[in-house]
Amino acid sequence: MATDGLHENETLASLKSEAESLKGKLEEERAKLHDVELHQVAERVEALGQFVMKTRRTLKGHGNKVLCMDWCKDKRRIVSSSQDGKVIVWDSFTTNKEHAVTMPCTWVMACAYAPSGCAIACGGLDNKCSVYPLTFDKNENMAAKKKSVAMHTNYLSACSFTNSDMQILTASGDGTCALWDVESGQLLQSFHGHGADVLCLDLAPSETGNTFVSGGCDKKAMVWDMRSGQCVQAFETHESDINSVRYYPSGDAFASGSDDATCRLYDLRADREVAIYSKESIIFGASSVDFSLSGRLLFAGYNDYTINVWDVLKGSRVSILFGHENRVSTLRVSPDGTAFCSGSWDHTLRVWA
Amino acid sequence: MAAGPAPHGGHRRAQRPHLSKMERMVVSMQDPDQGVKMRSQRLLVTVIPHAVTGNDVMEWLIQKYCITEAEALHLGTLLVRHGYLYPLRDPCHLELRLDETPYRFQVRLNWEQTPYFWMSTLWPAAELDYAIYLAKKNIRKRGGLVDHEKEHYDQLHRKISHTWDLVVMQAREQLRAAKQRRKGDRLVIACQEQTYWLVNRPPPGVPSVLEQGPQWGSCTAGRVQMPTGPFQTKTVDFYRREVECLRKALGRARVKSSVCLEAYLKFSSQRGPHDPIMSGCLPSNPWVTDNDTYWAMNAPSAAVPTRLRVEQWAFSFRELLEDPVGRAHFMDFLRKEFSGENLSFWEACEELRHGGQAQVPALVDAVYQQFLAPGAARWVNIDSRTMERTLVGLGRPHRHVLDDAQLHIYMLMKKDSYPRFLKSDLYKDLLAEAVVPPETKRRVFPFMRKPRHSSPSPALLPASASGEPSGGDGEA
Numbered sequence: 001m002a003t004d005g006l007h008e009n010e011t012l013a014s015l016k017s018e019a020e021s022l023k024g025k026l027e028e029e030r031a032k033l034h035d036v037e038l039h040q041v042a043e044r045v046e047a048l049g050q051f052v053m054k055t056r057r058t059l060k061g062h063g064n065k066v067l068c069m070d071w072c073k074d075k076r077r078i079v080s081s082s083q084d085g086k087v088i089v090w091d092s093f094t095t096n097k098e099h100a101v102t103m104p105c106t107w108v109m110a111c112a113y114a115p116s117g118c119a120i121a122c123g124g125l126d127n128k129c130s131v132y133p134l135t136f137d138k139n140e141n142m143a144a145k146k147k148s149v150a151m152h153t154n155y156l157s158a159c160s161f162t163n164s165d166m167q168i169l170t171a172s173g174d175g176t177c178a179l180w181d182v183e184s185g186q187l188l189q190s191f192h193g194h195g196a197d198v199l200c201l202d203l204a205p206s207e208t209g210n211t212f213v214s215g216g217c218d219k220k221a222m223v224w225d226m227r228s229g230q231c232v233q234a235f236e237t238h239e240s241d242i243n244s245v246r247y248y249p250s251g252d253a254f255a256s257g258s259d260d261a262t263c264r265l266y267d268l269r270a271d272r273e274v275a276i277y278s279k280e281s282i283i284f285g286a287s288s289v290d291f292s293l294s295g296r297l298l299f300a301g302y303n304d305y306t307i308n309v310w311d312v313l314k315g316s317r318v319s320i321l322f323g324h325e326n327r328v329s330t331l332r333v334s335p336d337g338t339a340f341c342s343g344s345w346d347h348t349l350r351v352w353a
Numbered sequence: 354m355a356a357g358p359a360p361h362g363g364h365r366r367a368q369r370p371h372l373s374k375m376e377r378m379v380v381s382m383q384d385p386d387q388g389v390k391m392r393s394q395r396l397l398v399t400v401i402p403h404a405v406t407g408n409d410v411m412e413w414l415i416q417k418y419c420i421t422e423a424e425a426l427h428l429g430t431l432l433v434r435h436g437y438l439y440p441l442r443d444p445c446h447l448e449l450r451l452d453e454t455p456y457r458f459q460v461r462l463n464w465e466q467t468p469y470f471w472m473s474t475l476w477p478a479a480e481l482d483y484a485i486y487l488a489k490k491n492i493r494k495r496g497g498l499v500d501h502e503k504e505h506y507d508q509l510h511r512k513i514s515h516t517w518d519l520v521v522m523q524a525r526e527q528l529r530a531a532k533q534r535r536k537g538d539r540l541v542i543a544c545q546e547q548t549y550w551l552v553n554r555p556p557p558g559v560p561s562v563l564e565q566g567p568q569w570g571s572c573t574a575g576r577v578q579m580p581t582g583p584f585q586t587k588t589v590d591f592y593r594r595e596v597e598c599l600r601k602a603l604g605r606a607r608v609k610s611s612v613c614l615e616a617y618l619k620f621s622s623q624r625g626p627h628d629p630i631m632s633g634c635l636p637s638n639p640w641v642t643d644n645d646t647y648w649a650m651n652a653p654s655a656a657v658p659t660r661l662r663v664e665q666w667a668f669s670f671r672e673l674l675e676d677p678v679g680r681a682h683f684m685d686f687l688r689k690e691f692s693g694e695n696l697s698f699w700e701a702c703e704e705l706r707h708g709g710q711a712q713v714p715a716l717v718d719a720v721y722q723q724f725l726a727p728g729a730a731r732w733v734n735i736d737s738r739t740m741e742r743t744l745v746g747l748g749r750p751h752r753h754v755l756d757d758a759q760l761h762i763y764m765l766m767k768k769d770s771y772p773r774f775l776k777s778d779l780y781k782d783l784l785a786e787a788v789v790p791p792e793t794k795r796r797v798f799p800f801m802r803k804p805r806h807s808s809p810s811p812a813l814l815p816a817s818a819s820g821e822p823s824g825g826d827g828e829a
Contacts, residue, residue, distance in 0.1 A: 015592035022599035029603060034610045041614040045622075053630070056640040067566075074811055075648060076639075093639065094805045107567050117811025125567060134812035155567055164707035173568060181710035188710065188752075193594055197568050207671045207767075208760065209706075217568060227753050231598045233605070240370045241568070250620050252613065260370055269608040281418035281428060283374035294624035294631055295617065303371065304431055313617060320424055326560045336651065338629040339640045345560065353630070353640035 023236070030272040038265070038275045042313035048296075051309060051319040056339065057092055057351040066343035067124070068158075068330045072113045075336045079120045080349055081108035087122050089134065092341065092351050099134055101142045110159040110170075121149070121168055123156035129170050131182055150180045157199045162209075162226075169212060169226075171198040177214050179226060191224050193231045200244045205251045213254050215242030221256050221266060235266050237273045244288040244331075248312075249295045255312075257286030263300050263310065277310040279317055288330050293337030301328030301342050307352075323350060372435075379437045382413060383458055389413040394441065394455035399537040401441055404455035410438070411451070426451075435562050439548035441540065447551050447559075459545065481520070484509040486550055488524035501556050623668060627661055635659075636793040643805050650790055653677050660787040667775050670767040682783060686774045687766075694731035695762050695770070698724045702759035706752055717750035725758070735761050 064084035071078050076093040085106050089099035105126035112121045114131075123129040129150035132142055150156065154173035161168055162179075167188065171177045177191040177198055196217035204211045204223075211232060215221045221242055223233040240259035247254045253267045253274070261282050265275040277298060284304035291298055297318065298310040307321040307328055326345035333340040339353035382389045390413075394404040407429065414425035429449040432438045433456070436447075441455040449456075487506045490497045498506055510517060531539055555561045626632050639645045650659055658678050666673040673679045680696075687693040701724065705716045724733045725743065735743070739761050746754040774780055 012589060012592070015589065015596060019592055019595045019599060022596060022603065026599060026602055030607065033607050036611045036614065038614050038617070041611065041618065045618060072811065074808065076645075076808065077810065091807060091810070093645065094807050096807065098810060109567070119812075134810070136810070136813055157568070162707060163703070166709040167707060183709040183711055186710055192590075193598065195591065199568060205671075207763065227756070230601075231594075233602060234598060248617075249624070250616070252616065261374065267610070267613045270610050270613040271602075271605060271607045272610070274610065274614065279418070281414070281420050281424065283378065284371045284431075292628050292630045294621050294628035296621040296625065296628065296631055304427070306427065313621060320421075322423065322427065333630075336629065336648075337627075338634060338638050338647070340630075345564075351640060353638055 030270075033270065034272060038313065039315045042315070045313050047314070048311055048318055053309070053319070053321060053352045055323050055350045056353045057095055059090055059092060059095055059349040059351075060347070061088055061090075061097055062086060062347045062349075064347060065326070065345040066329060066347060066349055067107065067109045068111045068122075069332060069341055069343045069349060070111055070113045070120075071332055071334050071341065072117045073115060073335055074117055075334050075338065077113070077117065078341055078349070079111050079113050079122075080330075080343055081111040081122050081124070082347070083107050087111055087120065087132075089120060090349075092349070099142060101132055101146075103130075107155070110156050112159050112161055112168075114161050114165040115163065116165050119165055121159050121161065123150065123159060123170070125155050127152045127155060127172070127174075129156050129159045129168055129180070131168070147182065147185070149182050149185050150178060151185075152176070152178070154197070157197065158201045160201060160203055160212075162203060169201060169203065171201045171214055171216075173197040175216070177201060177212075177224065189226060189229045191229055191231070193222055193224075193234070194218050194220060199241060202245050202247050202254065204247055205249065213245045213247065215245040215256055215258075217241045219258075221245055221254070223254075223268065233268065233271060235273060237264060238262070240285070243285060246290050249291055249293060255289050255291065255298055257289040257300050259285035259303075261285055261302075263289055263298060265298075265312065275312070275315055277308075277315060277317070279308075282308065287328060288332075288342075290331055290333045290340060292333060292340075299331055299333065299340050301331040301344075303327045305344070305346075307331065307342060321352065324348070375432065375435060375437060379432065379458060381417075382410070396441060396455065396540065399540060401455060401457070401537055401541060404441060404457055405438075406453060406455060407449045407451045410449060410456065434552070436548050436552040439544055441544050444544050444547045444551065447548065457541065457544075459548070480509060480513070481516075483550065483554060484513060484520045485523045485527065486546065488520050489528055492521075492524055492528060499556070505554065627665060635790040642793060644793060645806050645808070646790070646793070648808075650788065657786065657788050658783070660784070660789045663780075663783050663787045666780075670771045673771065673774075682779065683771075683774055686777060686779050687770060689779075690770065690773075692770060694724065694733055695766055697731060698733045699759060699762055699766070702755045702762075705755060706759075708752070710752070713752050714750050717747065717754060720755060721747060733758075733762055734765075 062080065062082040063086065064082045066080055066082050069078050069080040076091055077089060078092050079087065079089050081087045083106055085103040085108055087101050087103060087108060088097055090097055103122060105124055108122050108124040110123050114120065119131050119133045121129055121131045128148050131147045131149055133145050135142060149168055150170045152172035152174045156170055156172055158171040159168055166182050168180045168182055169177065170180065175194045175196060175198060178187055179189040180186065181188055194216040198214050198216040201212055201214040210226050211223055212226060213221055213223045219236055219238045219240060219242060221235045222231050225232050238256065238258040238260055242256050242258045244257040245254055252269055253265055255263055255265050257263045261284060262276050262278040263286050264273050267274045282302065284302050286300045286302050289298060289300045296312055298312050299307060300310065301307050305324045305326055305328065308317055309319040311318050324342065324344040324346050328342050328344050330343040331340060339351050341349055341351045343349045381387065389405045390409045391403050391405055393400050393402045410429045411422065411425045414420065414428055415422065426449060433447045433449050437459050438456045439459055441457060487498060487502055491506065552562065629638055634647055636646050637644055639647050651662060654677060666676065666679040673683055684693060684696055687696055701720045705713065705720065708716060723729055724731055735758050739757050743755060743758045
């Protein structure tokens with residue numbers, strides 16, 4: 001049955017070399033319409049003034065590395081997950097903890113807040129994504145109403161609700177992404193194409209709302225059609241794992257952060273990389289990236305414990321923020337853009353504004 | 354040290370790009386002409402050559418990378434914490450001190466002289482080696498082990514008790530050999546060793562720089578490259594898919610870079626005033642002043658929207674629809690034009706697309722009856738070709754069966770109703786009546802800190818009042 005796979009005149013080697021030659025041709029095509037660099041176009045944009053952002057809240061309560069966080073649509077609540085299996089929901093404005101649940105696994109690398117604010121999703125080394133409805137009933141154990149939604153064959157690295165509480169998109173160390181129906185746990189669509197672990201994903205803010213981007217250990221960022229499961233566009237310019245991807249607010253581009261210590265901007269209409277955000281003194285990997293509301297600033301958390309702020313248009317580094325005492329593992333701008341939150345292996349989360 | 358040269362570190366190095374970058378940095382720091390200023394340091398009665406001070410390192414980093422003191426100190430500290438630089442005095446804490454403490458660069462690979470080298474070439478620091486190190490420390494000075502070292506020592510003793518004699522023997526031998534060295538060399542090697550173990554067995558409370566996430570060493574998909582066997586089919590699929598994807602990509606229509614990049618400039622300048630981090634927000638940023646009025650004024654169902662919020666409805670049709678207040682006003686406008694069913698249809702399609710799988714058949718049927726069936730109460734006007742295609746698809750309902758029809762109606766609204774809405778008196782009045790909050794400055798006196806208001810969790814509200822926009826236009 002194994003040899004059933006090959007057609008006549010097709011060998012593994014021939015497929016591989018065909019792929020390589022097509023990649024070369026694709027790069028040529030992409031280069032043809034590249035008539036100007038972003039920083040050139042941005043020359044006439046006014047430079048940014050003095051940049052002052054400080055830690056406004058420090059959330060202490062996790063007993064181990066914070067791995068992931070997500071904002072609630074109410075602009076102040078967040079959910080965070082850590083290596084010791086704890087998932088906590090905070091009102092980060094008052095720093096009160098509102099809910100806490102302990103997962104039956106360690107390394108909870110993914111967590112997400114439902115759009116309604118009534119549930120959270122999380123997962124990690126259990127290879128699953130589970131949904132917990134948030135309850136204030138003191139007599140109810142949160143873990144009792146837990147719903148197992150996604151099943152992968154390796155760790156869960158990222159998850160996100162789509163436009164409603166009823167569908168979840170997941171990324172996994174098994175090299176695939178998948179779309180699930182929350183109520184039934186049914187697999188609605190799966191996305192194959194990465195050659196290694198998928199580490200991150202982000203949903204596109206588009207009018208038709210049908211695509212998302214993922215990044216992985218194969219150094220590729222891939223854009224998918226959620227309906228057909230097909231890869232629509234792929235970019236392979238990073239030199240190491242892509243830890244984080246995030247759409248530009250207009251939906252026409254996305255940024256990525258990688259272990260090669262750079263962040264990059266890819267334009268979807270031009271179909272190419274259009275900017276690299278790097279500095280010789282920055283040698284540790286970028287673990288998470290997010291844009292400010294206007295897309296002018298890119299915040300990136302790094303494995304050297306810092307956060308660098310980049311001018312997206314001019315390509316220069318605007319500021320470096322110190323404060324965390326270990327790797328920054330996760331970073332998200334709040335839904336109304338008033339602040340961003342960073343989570344770190346130093347067990348804390350910080351809200352900056 | 355346990356016998357054996359380092360195994361080929363190439364595999365590890367490929368997985369940790371920051372280490373190769375650090376090494377390049379450290380190599381250029383030792384360049385005889387362009388590197389850090391080196392001097393001979395006097396330490397007690399010995400003189401140590403090729404030493405550098407913390408300040409020298411910082412100066413060099415500032416010059417070379419055009420960074421601030423703070424960043425240089427941070428970077429220098431990381432170099433020490435990874436063991437590429439080690440202090441020649443009191444290596445209990447790995448930090449970059451800015452006093453006269455001398456530092457030296459760890460050697461790359463020099464098995465004969467010193468067994469301690471760069472992190473990327475290290476093999477996992479063996480338990481046996483650590484046991485020997487601790488035994489040496491214990492022998493050299495009774496009570497020389499600190500708490501966590503004592504714990505490790507006891508643990509190791511239990512674990513490898515059958516070869517403990519070997520450990521003690523090795524320890525004594527190494528101590529004897531050390532005594533034969535010159536005092537300066539002895540000191541240097543001792544500091545190297547101590548730094549090495551601080552990096553590989555950090556004391557409690559100090560983060561280990563060796564820790565990695567679980568993605569290291571678990572990749573499964575597509576990596577197996579066996580010539581034959583059960584994995585071959587998978588790899589064949591992988592390349593076939595990739596070739597297919599690449600072929601499609603080649604046929605893709607692309608836009609000139611200049612056009613795309615100009616769009617960013619336009620987008621960012623238009624949104625700048627709406628970006629609280631860029632332009633602040635009125636009355637104030639809640640995180641900065643602890644005053645949450647901004648959130649109250651911009652609540653999803655605020656009675657009187659702010660100026661900026663109403664302006665944003667003109668940026669794109671999507672943003673108008675995403676705002677529940679904007680959408681409600683747009684619905685009012687459509688009703689006046691007797692095309693409210695378009696928006697209702699669009700909303701129903703959204704509910705189908707993003708709803709639960711179990712609801713699909715019922716929803717499809719409801720939408721058909723209400724909007725698409727001949728003589729339907731709220732019939733929407735779709736072109737005949739789309740309608741035909743949709744009707745065929747309805748035979749086997751799935752969540753995407755109305756996508757084409759939905760897109761058609763969406764474009765109709767976007768290209769026709771939306772521009773007219775923006776020009777309408779309704780919209781102009783909304784802009785005129787919109788609120789512009791006055792600025793509230795941050796309190797000057799910190800002890801008058803306002804208590805931070807808590808807010809009800811969305812999980813507490815009854816379902817109908819949750820963040821989802823209410824779709825109905827109230828028609829019977």
